[in-house]
Amino acid sequence: MFSPLIKELIESLRCLPGVGPKSAQKMALYLLERDSQGADRLAQSLRSALDKVGRCSQCRTLTEDHLCPICADEERNRSRLCIVETPADVIAIESTKQFDGLYFVLLGHLSPIDGIGPEELGLDRLETITQQQGVEEVIIATNSTVEGEATSHYIAQLLKPQGIEVSRIAQGVPMGGELEYVDGNTLALALEGRKKL
DSSP: OOOHHHHHHHHHHTTSTTOOHHHHHHHHHHHHHTOHHHHHHHHHHHHHHHHHOEEOTTTOOEESSSSOHHHHOTTSEEEEEEEESSHHHHHHHHHHTOOOEEEEEOSSOOBGGGTBOTTTTTHHHHHHHHHHTTOOEEEEOOOSSHHHHHHHHHHHHHHGGGTOEEEEOOOSSOTTOOGGGSOHHHHHHHHHTOOOO
């Protein structure tokens, strides 16, 4: 039905998360029919980003410079380090404006089944950074999954012998959530992580 180039464009758009065949087709046709300038700008931006964006040499988030803006900021508290799984997690925490330290991006979580061990997450580099920078506090902000919990536990065991204060972000009932609709595991975590008033 479609020519080979249009089929290729549709298939290429399907690599995006949440984009199925119909959405990809709709986007491709829109770009080709109604917004060729937008399509050209998208193609140029994508090519430029692929050519120039890499990893921060310190925290491993995405940046086009040697150091990302957070690591380069001398005002940041270098004695505090927040460990996250992805660059998107850095953005989420930064949006709260509640953390003034630095980050370390794991680029995943421990998953022996998938062949992802401590080396793949750069935990040797993490150890070096915490020693060289005089990190006093580490906040682990991995996802609330079995793998995220295992990763959190492994990192805590790795860093505690250095005398670093290690904590995990609180987990539990979301703001505005009604208890009757919250699953049992989340409620258990909320009870376990309760704080005094």
